[in-house]
Amino acid sequence: MTERLSITPTHAYRNNDKLIGIGNAFWDMSERSGLAGIVAAYGEGVLRTEAGHEYIAEGHEFVNFSCCSYLDLDSHPKVIEGGIEALRRYGVLDHCIARSRVQIPAMLELEASLGELFGAHVVCSIAASTATFGLLPLIASGHLGTGKRPLMIFDKNAHVSMANVKPVCADETEVVTSGHHDLNFIEDACKKYEQVAYVCDGSDSLGGYAPVKELAELQDRYGLIVYYDDSHSMSAYGERGVGYVRTHSPVLDERTIVVMTLNKAFGTSGAAIVLDGYDKETLRVIERFGGALNYSQLLNTPAVGAGLASAEIHRTGELVTLQNKLYENIQLFDSLIHTDQTGSTFPIRLVPMGDDTVIEAGRRVFEAGFYVSPVFFPIVARGTAGLRVMMRAGQSAEQVRALCAVLAEVGARPTAPIPGEAAR
Amino acid sequence: MTERLSITPTHAYRNNDKLIGIGNAFWDMSERSGLAGIVAAYGEGVLRTEAGHEYIAEGHEFVNFSCCSYLDLDSHPKVIEGGIEALRRYGVLDHCIARSRVQIPAMLELEASLGELFGAHVVCSIAASTATFGLLPLIASGHLGTGKRPLMIFDKNAHVSMANVKPVCADETEVVTSGHHDLNFIEDACKKYEQVAYVCDGSDSLGGYAPVKELAELQDRYGLIVYYDDSHSMSAYGERGVGYVRTHSPVLDERTIVVMTLNKAFGTSGAAIVLDGYDKETLRVIERFGGALNYSQLLNTPAVGAGLASAEIHRTGELVTLQNKLYENIQLFDSLIHTDQTGSTFPIRLVPMGDDTVIEAGRRVFEAGFYVSPVFFPIVARGTAGLRVMMRAGQSAEQVRALCAVLAEVGARPTAPIPGEAAR
Numbered sequence: 001m002t003e004r005l006s007i008t009p010t011h012a013y014r015n016n017d018k019l020i021g022i023g024n025a026f027w028d029m030s031e032r033s034g035l036a037g038i039v040a041a042y043g044e045g046v047l048r049t050e051a052g053h054e055y056i057a058e059g060h061e062f063v064n065f066s067c068c069s070y071l072d073l074d075s076h077p078k079v080i081e082g083g084i085e086a087l088r089r090y091g092v093l094d095h096c097i098a099r100s101r102v103q104i105p106a107m108l109e110l111e112a113s114l115g116e117l118f119g120a121h122v123v124c125s126i127a128a129s130t131a132t133f134g135l136l137p138l139i140a141s142g143h144l145g146t147g148k149r150p151l152m153i154f155d156k157n158a159h160v161s162m163a164n165v166k167p168v169c170a171d172e173t174e175v176v177t178s179g180h181h182d183l184n185f186i187e188d189a190c191k192k193y194e195q196v197a198y199v200c201d202g203s204d205s206l207g208g209y210a211p212v213k214e215l216a217e218l219q220d221r222y223g224l225i226v227y228y229d230d231s232h233s234m235s236a237y238g239e240r241g242v243g244y245v246r247t248h249s250p251v252l253d254e255r256t257i258v259v260m261t262l263n264k265a266f267g268t269s270g271a272a273i274v275l276d277g278y279d280k281e282t283l284r285v286i287e288r289f290g291g292a293l294n295y296s297q298l299l300n301t302p303a304v305g306a307g308l309a310s311a312e313i314h315r316t317g318e319l320v321t322l323q324n325k326l327y328e329n330i331q332l333f334d335s336l337i338h339t340d341q342t343g344s345t346f347p348i349r350l351v352p353m354g355d356d357t358v359i360e361a362g363r364r365v366f367e368a369g370f371y372v373s374p375v376f377f378p379i380v381a382r383g384t385a386g387l388r389v390m391m392r393a394g395q396s397a398e399q400v401r402a403l404c405a406v407l408a409e410v411g412a413r414p415t416a417p418i419p420g421e422a423a424r
Numbered sequence: 425m426t427e428r429l430s431i432t433p434t435h436a437y438r439n440n441d442k443l444i445g446i447g448n449a450f451w452d453m454s455e456r457s458g459l460a461g462i463v464a465a466y467g468e469g470v471l472r473t474e475a476g477h478e479y480i481a482e483g484h485e486f487v488n489f490s491c492c493s494y495l496d497l498d499s500h501p502k503v504i505e506g507g508i509e510a511l512r513r514y515g516v517l518d519h520c521i522a523r524s525r526v527q528i529p530a531m532l533e534l535e536a537s538l539g540e541l542f543g544a545h546v547v548c549s550i551a552a553s554t555a556t557f558g559l560l561p562l563i564a565s566g567h568l569g570t571g572k573r574p575l576m577i578f579d580k581n582a583h584v585s586m587a588n589v590k591p592v593c594a595d596e597t598e599v600v601t602s603g604h605h606d607l608n609f610i611e612d613a614c615k616k617y618e619q620v621a622y623v624c625d626g627s628d629s630l631g632g633y634a635p636v637k638e639l640a641e642l643q644d645r646y647g648l649i650v651y652y653d654d655s656h657s658m659s660a661y662g663e664r665g666v667g668y669v670r671t672h673s674p675v676l677d678e679r680t681i682v683v684m685t686l687n688k689a690f691g692t693s694g695a696a697i698v699l700d701g702y703d704k705e706t707l708r709v710i711e712r713f714g715g716a717l718n719y720s721q722l723l724n725t726p727a728v729g730a731g732l733a734s735a736e737i738h739r740t741g742e743l744v745t746l747q748n749k750l751y752e753n754i755q756l757f758d759s760l761i762h763t764d765q766t767g768s769t770f771p772i773r774l775v776p777m778g779d780d781t782v783i784e785a786g787r788r789v790f791e792a793g794f795y796v797s798p799v800f801f802p803i804v805a806r807g808t809a810g811l812r813v814m815m816r817a818g819q820s821a822e823q824v825r826a827l828c829a830v831l832a833e834v835g836a837r838p839t840a841p842i843p844g845e846a847a848r
Contacts, residue, residue: 006573009565009597064519074518092498093727289440289444
């Protein structure tokens with residue numbers, strides 16, 4: 001009998017052996033230390049563990065400093081009631097058929113409301129990753145954008161939900177990976193290719209914003225298309241919470257495509273694709289050929305109703321109040337612990353730790369009553385491990401101070417005291 | 425100035441130019457005839473159009489014969505109340521953080537309930553397509569399955585949510601496309617490669633089931649892995665609604681992976697991945713590295729609550745009653761209109777029409793008060809256009825008879841009357 005064939009993979013854009021080989025050991029370590037696989041009941045801003053871990057007893061109470069609901073809108077009574085009301089009103093979670101055929105008006109209602117909020121055309125999706133998997137191949141083939149097949153440049157730090165679509169795009173066009181925000185690389189490509197599209201986060205999950213103004217210059221000069229995932233700044237940033245990109249990009253037309261989750265600061269489920277300047281034909285192409293955007297499962301009615309309620313809050317002074325509470329908490333944190341993000345409005349802080357100390361540090365913080373997530377390769381580059389802290393509007397000053405005290409104990413760098421401060 | 429580069433795509437696995445070039449014209453035609461882009465209010469099993477079309481007046485009432493909620497569980501009062509109850513109980517739609525870190529018990533509750541229903545391990549996902557995009561690359565790299573990198577065979581009719589992942593899998597292993605249910609092709613591959621995985625629908629969106637018994641023989645003989653999307657038979661088929669594959673496949677272990685939407689006959693939102701025989705380590709790999717399965721957006725709490733209620737109905741005689749009502753409607757349809765699916769339990773019937781007559785036929789059926797969807801390339805192969813009819817438990821015999829009468833008028837083939845029938 002002849003030997004049966006084994007296969008050598010190309011690994012041009014991804015490599016599960018490497019990803020899982022390295023990442024899984026760290027996850028296992030996290031879980032053994034009680035920092036992963038936590039199941040916890042939620043109530044009044046505090047979680048309580050349901051299962052015992054090696055180090056953490058069942059019933060351990062903690063404040064989640066690693067939840068992306070930056071404005072705590074997820075538990076806002078109006079948002080919850082909005083979800084209930086829509087479920088009752090429509091009488092179904094969903095009416096299972098592709099929306100390009102027949103749809104009930106639920107998701108259209110939310111799209112209209114968000115469209116008004118953004119001053120743009122909004123298409124909703126069940127998740128930002130779903131939107132990305134639907135849209136990037138259309139950009140690759142030139143059907144979304146200028147009609148020309150672009151060289152697609154993925155930022156090396158682009159979230160995995162975007163990076164995962166590289167091989168799909170590579171079957172429709174050429175795909176390359178650039179350094180992080182490498183404007184020279186992008187400009188060189190613009191000089192060489194008749195059309196270029198750049199894919200990156202508008203707001204990074206590890207803190208920091210995209211250089212939207214510099215990119216806009218390239219958009220103006222070369223017709224560069226930019227696809228932003230601005231999930232981490234939706235609601236948390238800008239007037240009526242339109243996010244960082246839509247606040248600062250001078251180019252809001254067909255060349256700028258923004259996708260944002262509704263699941264973080266907005267407080268509900270799903271995602272919004274924010275578009276400007278596209279004609280009806282292109283919008284129909286998105287709806288019909290944007291992958292899961294035309295599958296039979298739409299955003300369910302409670303997510304729609306909750307979204308309508310959250311959008312209403314975005315139109316009131318309450319949003320400003322919540323944003324300001326978030327910023328106060330961020331400033332308080334920055335006044336106590338120094339990070340590379342100090343001074344930014346970004347709700348995420350990465351407190352550097354050694355690859356070999358990060359989990360023990362996280363464990364001690366958790367024991368003290370705060371969950372912060374240890375991040376490590378492959379979430380971040382090797383040698384840049386740390387504890388990721390996410391600030392929320394709903395955290396009390398007392399909680400922030402107590403967290404910072406224990407962070408300092410486990411090796412975080414305290415902010416230099418203001419001269420004379422200690423004497424007061 | 426030198427000419428800037430344009431790009432020639434590889435188009436090894438997909439081709440938007442072709443897909444959109446051909447498909448979009450048919451969509452446009454459908455929409456002009458009022459058979460696509462319909463917005464309609466829903467109530468008591470009847471829809472009412474909201475926007476006027478060229479041919480159909482605003483306020484036109486119709487019964488949807490193209491909705492996949494085969495048992496009408498989507499509007500079951502217990503399902504709706506289950507959604508509301510869970511939203512109130514948890515007080516959030518979702519607690520935004522990756523589940524491998526911290527999760528509230530919501531989705532675990534549903535997974536436990538569905539696990540009991542299936543007698544298997546269940547992992548939930550926000551959509552079947554999301555599950556597929558998470559799992560297929562893990563199968564490709566050998567991390568899900570037997571540890572060996574398989575040749576991946578995609579059935580040529582595999583739903584687009586699976587076919588779209590081909591280029592991603594092709595970066596982790598070798599990918600080929602087989603003829604529809606081409607068992608010889610699969611067996612030849614099994615003889616040649618040390619590991620093979622076959623990807624197909626358990627229940628086709630155009631009617632028909634996979635040859636699970638014949639595939640099980642190959643699974644036994646060669647260790648073939650089969651990935652089934654059995655979305656169209658979940659709830660509608662089998663004891664407690666476990667679907668076609670889980671009812672008939674003699675191989676229910678690591679070699680058979682089934683994904684099923686919860687959005688069709690089950691009546692809620694999301695999807696279930698049904699697994700047997702995997703150890704805890706592999707389950708952790710799925711949770712951590714299965715793409716969106718570990719992103720911060722889980723199935724929202726109303727979907728969980730509605731799912732718990734639907735699962736409870738699956739444990740009662742009510743499910744059998746609903747399945748029987750569905751089957752009665754299917755039999756009534758078959759007694760009046762002949763299709764290739766006649767005599768099958770499958771809830772979908774494809775009524776053949778000419779490529780040039782299918783839309784006009786659909787328009788006349790819609791005018792008569794019934795929506796059936798015209799299908800055409802690229803949804804089906806060229807030359808096999810037709811009107812897709814979806815049966816539900818909630819359709820009345822009167823509605824089914826009236827639909828069949830108008831289908832016969834527009835060119836469907838009536839079933840030959842039983843001898844002597846006309847005389848009675």
